[in-house]
Amino acid sequence: MRETLGVAWRDLVLPAKVPDLEVPTSIAAMGACARFSLRLPSAQARAVDQAGGFALSGGVNSAITSGGSISARLGPDEWLLIGPEEQGDALSQAIEVDLDGRFFSLVDVSHRNAAIAVAGREARAVLNAGIALDLDDAAFPPGSATRTLLGKAEIVLIRPGAECVYWVECWRSFAAYVHGFLMEAAREFGPHR
Amino acid sequence: MAPTTVAQPYRFAKGGRIDRTRPVHFLFNGRTIAGFAGDSVASALLANGVHLVGRSFKYHRPRGILSHGVDEPNALLDVSRGPGRRDPNNRATMVEATDGLVTRSQNHWPSLKRDIWAVNDLLAPIIVAGFYYKTFKWPRTFWHRLYEPAIRAAAGLGLAPTEDDPDRYVHRHAHCDVLVIGSGPAGLAAALAASGSGKRVIVADEQAELGGTLLHDASSTIDGESAEAWLAGALAMLRAQRNVTLLPRTTAFGYYNHNHIAMVERLVDHPAPGSTALPRERLWQVRAKQVVLATGAHERPLAFADNDRPGIMMAESIRVFLNRYAVAPGRRIVFATSGASAYQAAADAKAAGLDVTMVDTRPEAGCGVQSARLRALGIEVLTGHTVLGSVGRMKVRGLIVAPRDATDRIGSRRTIACDAVGLSGGWTPAVHLFSQSRGKPVYRDDIDAFVPGTSVQAERSAGAAKGTYDLAAALAEGWRAGAEAAGLDGTRSFAVSPPTRTGFTPARKLPTDVDASRVRAFIDFQNDVAAKDVELAVREGFESVEHVKRYTTTGMATDQGKTSNMAALGLVSDALGRPVPQVGTTTFRPPYTPVSFGAIVGQARDALFDPIRTTPLHDWAVAQGAVFEPVGLWRRARFFPKRGEDMHAAVARECRAVRSAVGIFDASTLGKIEVVGPDAAEFMNRIYTNAWAKLEPGRCRYGLMLKEDGFIFDDGVVARLARDRFHVTTTTGGAARVLAHMEDYLQTEWSNLQVYLTSVTEQWSVIAVQGPRARAVIAPLVSGMDLSQEAFPHMAVRIGKICGVPTRLFRVAFTGELGYEVNVSADHARAVWEAVYESGRTFGITPYGTEAMHVLRAERGFIVVGQDTDGTVTPEDAGLAAMIAKTKPDFVGKRSLMRPDMVAADRKQLVGLATQVPQLVLDEGAQIVADPRAPIPMKMLGHVTSSYWSTACGHSIALALVSGGCARLGQTLYATTPTGFAAVRVVEPVFFDRHGERVNGDFAHA
Amino acid sequence: MLLVNCPYCGARPEIEFRCGGEAHIARPVQPSALDDEAWAEHLYFRTNPKGTHAERWLHVHGCGRWFNALRDTVSDAFTASYTMGEQRPDAGKEGE
Incomplete structure (x- = not known):
């Protein structure tokens, strides 16, 4: 994605997508x-x-x-x-x-982090492939946020609201790893967009 | 019932839990084996009359299927599920029969039936316990070259695969309130009880089907229902509850601290059509509030001569094959037992229409009503008998028995013809996980077994795992354990009919009428350890059971002695004349059963092995053909070769460009920390060796940081952006540890300082523009900044805009040239880089990589922390004594610099080396000596830390740490080379622009 | 993997933490006033008890805070976690 800002354009580390709540898992990089x-x-x-x-x-x-x-x-x-x-x-x-x-x-x-939304009914299973925390509603209710690890990368995990949507923030150089890790973990839950 | 199908001559026409509508076919040693869905490879082999499945580890004796479960020591097969999907040492009893499997027996040559190594069996009298240790000691050098390779070729298990594994493996973290391990009667009862609480319950079982012993219990009724019906009802009830997760094919293999349980779930080894995206295995890491261990018990064999022939199996396993798999292990079966449980197996075999004989080592009086009951079924029961041996070679043909009296006098022999034998020497509770949880098993004399003692973690055992073999008692105990684990009150009793017959008389080694020292009565089938080997070990002085284990190898390898440990303990106990509890048990360690490397690795392979960190400028460098090098997790461009250039040529060209015109370099990986707060300068004063209070906003300073021990920890340029705000840079590799070091002091020692630290390493990308023309290149792009020498001198920082976006512009020179480091927000870096590159074209701007950067800095004698220092180098050693603010009363590491060893004259100090042959580039790490003719080992004075070819100097340059180096200036020393030694002269560690005049670049002639 | 109780975040898996060794070793206010032996003692010498041990822990992949905890070096059981600056909860009973 390139957007003009003054002379220099802004080049996001992951191309942004819109999360899809209809599929078992949706893994979508967020915009700037x-x-x-x-x-x-x-x-x-x-x-x-x-x-x-x-x-x-x-x-x-x-x-x-x-x-x-x-x-x-x-x-x-x-x-x-x-x-x-x-x-x-x-x-x-x-x-x-x-x-x-x-x-x-x-x-x-602003530019230090990249964000990926993990959504869908299997979102927790995908996240728990690499996150050692209990993500059950009782343990990580809507309105929760924490720094933790996903596999070998440090992330910030935010659950903004009641929907099964989790916001994964990581430092930008870890974004490719984090995104790849989530995609790999989501593979068993069938096609995702 | 009579076996019917031709393809499976030992399969019953009906019964069992196999699905006759779903036939499967697989290969065993090239032969097609027919079975049904629900079969294990072992049950399918038996259905086809195949007992001989392997050769033993040491003596290469023919071996058959001994058990039906994870304790199987003999039937270890090499199993291939397709290209790349082959692995050795699979227990045939645990591999589900599926279409297309290719299975092979192991440890024989040229074939299973004709194995030349079987000669070892004839040599058995000399290959006793400790044989290798005693025999292959001399000469010493023969061990690696001759003995070990030869022994390994003859002994051992399967062959490790060499291909890449195409399967996927994943990890899953899970939490629950109650984890139930084992889904036999006790486990199911526990799960049912716990599930009523609504709390999260996970039930894991290693078998493909949940149910444990209920899967083959054809005789019991529970609360008026058949065991089969009760099981179906219980599972339906559990499946209906959202708070219950049922995990069949899942082995809990490790019980770690704080109720952390590792389990492996097998997902696609079994037939699962259309699930190509499914991983093969999933490693579960479960954190459970409470654990119920309902892991059951393992049956013990009986020890007598030649008790290892194919066809000789566990009594309960025969029952499993009969009832669960509808397979007759033989048509004429002799059971040999020292306990009650085998009687049910015999009754089931008789009911299946097989010819059955029962041999009980106990006297008639000890057998209670069981013998009478069997006789009533028309079975011959020989009580008070011993077993003296077996006949047959590739398969058992008969069992030699004889009466024994109370003093073990042996009566006349009789050989009972048979084609299968069922052994039962009693039961051993599976206390493995309990023991792993750090609990100490305690010995119960009444059942001759170690059972779980006091719980150390939040767990409880139930059922056979606790020595409770009675079905009704196991169910009740399981229920209570599940209820308690879920925080519920309440007990429940279960009406079970008929009562379970338990109890046995321990029999370490059956009495015989021949010289016992010549009898090979195997106790550990997998390691070919016989009873007499254990006795020999004790005679030779190995009294600790741990030592006996290692000397004889009993209890080792893939089965870890599940069938043999109690026998070995009992033999040691008898030989020493000490009771079993005083002998103790060996330590149970994870994993309970073998775990594939794939499951442990999980997703962490290929691109996901480790995060590979790249900068926003990475793709540009890739497009330019850069060659990269790893720096920690980062990938950095090392050099940018043009067509036909090697590294040497490319680096020389890149260096020339920087010295003569201008170069552009991606320094984004530098660590960056923003230090903010009213006490920021005070904090900097305490963390760094030099002084910061007087540094004006808008100026930069090189900072040196020590650890408390006085050794150099990190360095970097620091800019003061405002009175209360510093922009600190660190080395690429030091970014995280410097921040951690600062936070440690801030939080734990100086919490009264009003300072906050924030990592901005990845917020700011750094574009280094270095060379005499650097100013001219960036001048057209910047706004809001005066780049003149007066307004923006060396070691200054300005905040303004470049290409219309905010920048923190540093004027710094790690190359020694006029230079700028353009900090821009990371998403803007690519655009700004391209603009700078475009602007620089008229000046011949040249991208350079880390290699040229190293050459350029080394020419100026600038150190790289971690390369020219190694954690034992003081500022004085590195020639940086001037960096120490003498006036500061304290800073981290200051006191250590006064310790006597830190000021010793012979410390290794940083010097330059000039090679006598100017073209010779020394190896980094080369050792330095004073006299190459001195006898070896000669005194080493130090080593080369940095070494390059310098185009600017026209000769090689090197930095080195040399003992007393500063006092050796002008001396000739010698550095090791691959072929010998090279003479070097000790010089000042600066090779170019000795007085640092080039940092003003074209200002000088502007 | 241990379960470590962070005073700010609650029980968290061990991988989120770093252990920083023995707790309650204050940096001398005036290091220059210490002789070589005393300074070496401060730098390098630590107790290694069998039983309860006060340790520094950093919740590095969590809230980023240092804190202290009492851990039994035999059983790995944690008996207390407390913030930096707080007194050792079992003060006076060390070494029991």
Whole structure:
């Protein structure tokens, strides 16, 4: 995918697709996003509750979705914030305004990560080919997020909502491996799109 | 019932669990064997009258099918399912008969029936336990060259496949509340009880069908139903529940810490039409809150002379072949037993219309009502008898028995003609998984068996695995175990009729009327270990059962002694005169049964073996014909050969271009960490050896980092973007460990510092533009930045735009030339790279790879951490003493630099080497000595760390770590070469642009 | 594979963690004040108990936090996990 941005175009590590919920498993690379790594002491997070529209009120390993944005709390003082690509600059400015005067670190990691959506009724079986976590509803309910391993690659796994759709984020150089791993794991569940 | 079909002369016309509507055909040693779906290869072979299936490990004795399950020691076949799909040492009892299988027996030459190695059997009197250890000791050098290859050719199991395995294997992690291992009566009862809780239950069983002993129980009723009907009902009930996962063909082979169970599921070895996408095997890693071990028990054979002839089998296995597979293992069957369970097998055989004789080693008084019951069926029962031997060669033809009295006086011999023998020496609970869970088995005298002792992990055993052989008791025990595992109260009793007859008298070795030391009464069929071998080992001083095991090899190889361990223990116990519990057991280790390498490897092969990390510029380099090298998980372009160029020529051309005009290099793999916070400078001060407080925003500095032990850990250029924000770069290989090192100190030692660290290695791609024309190349592309020498000097950083996208532009020179490192967001890298390349065409811009980068930096004497250092090099050793801020009171590693050994004069120090022959390029790693004529072993002073041909210098260059190197400047030393030694002169480790004047490039003449 | 209890994330598989060796070895505030022997002791010498051992663990592929845990070196049973800076829960009973 090439899109013009100034002079330089943007070249995604995996071509984006639309997830398909009708097949047993759908593995679809997501399009470009704005992403930020926000670090903020937990006491500060409690005090502000949100920044730039991203909720900071969830517990560790939770994901709060609103509109097109996800606020995934990966640790006591770490959030991965994901928003629409075109709003990147506005979001970062809004976060900085909301956190002004506090100790925090906001780092743009939009291009660092790639995202793959794993969807369908066999999504968990596919993910559990490489993820050692319990992905049952009780253990990893909608609104969960965590860093973990898929095979030999570190990923962030987010389950934004109630549907059987999981969002797998990884560093871009691991994207080919992660995508290939998921495709291989999904093969036994028949044709997928 | 009489066997009918011509093709399967030993198959009954009806009965069993095989599907007669689905015939299958496979090959055994070239012969077509007919069977039915539901058959194992073993049952199909027996249906065709084939007992002889292998030659034994050591003596090459003809061997037949001994058992019906995983404990099978003899019937190990090489099985091929098609090209590339061949593997050895498959137990015929566990391989499902399917169309097109090609099976072969092993360990014989030229054929199964005529095996020249059978001569070993005649040599048996000398090939006793420890024979190899005693005989092949001298001369020492013969072992590798002669003895071992010859022994391996004659002994051993199957041949490992050499082809690539075309099958797929996958892994699956799973969690459950209750994992039930084994689906016999106890396991099913446990699953039924646990499933009622609604909790997640997984039931795994190694057999193709769930049910365990219920699959061949033709006589019991449970709660008024036949065993078969009860089984069907139980399975239907379990299948109907969403919280229950049933896994047949799944062997739990490893019980690890914290209730982590490894299991292998076989998916496509059995017929599964249209499932080409299915993996062959799936390795399950289950984390279970509670485990129920209902793993059953293994029957023991009896030890007497020639107890290993084909046709001699386990009594219960005969029952399995009769009832489950509708196969008659023979038409005239003699059962020899020391216990009660064989009586049911004999009754079932009689009911099937076979000619049956029962020989019981126990006196009539010890046999209770069982003998009378059998006699009532018209079976001859010889109680108080011993078995003295067997007759036959390729198949048993008779069993030699004789009466024995209470003092083991042997009466007159009698040979009972037969074509199959069923042995039962009692039962051994399968405590393997319990033992793997670190539980200690305890000995129960009343059943002569080790049973699970106190649980160490969250597990409980039930049924035969716990020594509970009675069906009603096993069901009740299973139910209770399942209920408790699921956190439920409640017990349940089961009405079983008739009661299970259990109990046996342990018989280590049957009494005989000949010289016992000459009798080969096998206890371990797979390893050809006879009772007298164990006794010999004890006589020779091996008292520990672990030592006896290793000396005699009993209990080793693919079956791990499932049928033989108790016999060996009992013999050691008898020979030492110590009770069994004092002898103890050998250790049970995973895997319970052999696991294929494919299952363990899973998806991790070919492209998925390891992640291969590539940069956004990788495809461009591929299109340019670059040759790549692995750097950790990364693939980096090493050089860009033009047509006809070898590496040497390409690297020389690339280096010339950088020195004379301009080169372009992908440095994206450099590690990058953003250090943010009001205490960022203080943190940097503590982590690095040099000082950071005075570095102004917009400036860069080379930073050196030590571990607490004072040795160089990593280095890299650091830019200060703002008072509270640093952009740190690390070596490619050090990215992850540097971040971890920093986080460690930040979180655990200096948690009061207000600093956060974020990896941006992959956010920023780095395009290095190096050479005198570098500025001219990028000037037309940048905006918002003044590139003049005054506004943007060497070691400065500016934030602006290039090609319209944001950049962090560094002016740095790892090549020693005027240079920039253009940091752009990764998705923009390809476009910016192409724009830079296009802009550089007029200047002859040349892409260069890591090899040229190394040459260029080595010419300037810049070290590469991990190449010129090895974890034992201090800053002083590396000639970087100036990097240590003397004024700082502390930094990581500072105190260690004052330890006496860290300042010793003879430490290895980094120097340059100039070869006497200028063209000679030394080997990296070559050793350095002072006097090549010194006697070997001569003192080695150090080694070459970097070595290249330098086009710029016109001679080779090398860096080396040499003991006391700084004091040796000007000395001649010698470096090893493949053919001898080369004279080298110790020089300063800088070969080009000694004063670093080239970093200003064309500014100098602008 | 062990199940390690992270004070922030709960029980997680061992592969997500790194063990960082013995816990509660504070870096001296002023290393230069230590003589060579004392510094070597700090750098290189660790206890190796049979039984309860306080260890540093890093949830590297999880929340990224270091924490301390008590593990029985014989049975591998974890008896406590606690955050950096917290006191050892069985303080005073070490070596039992």
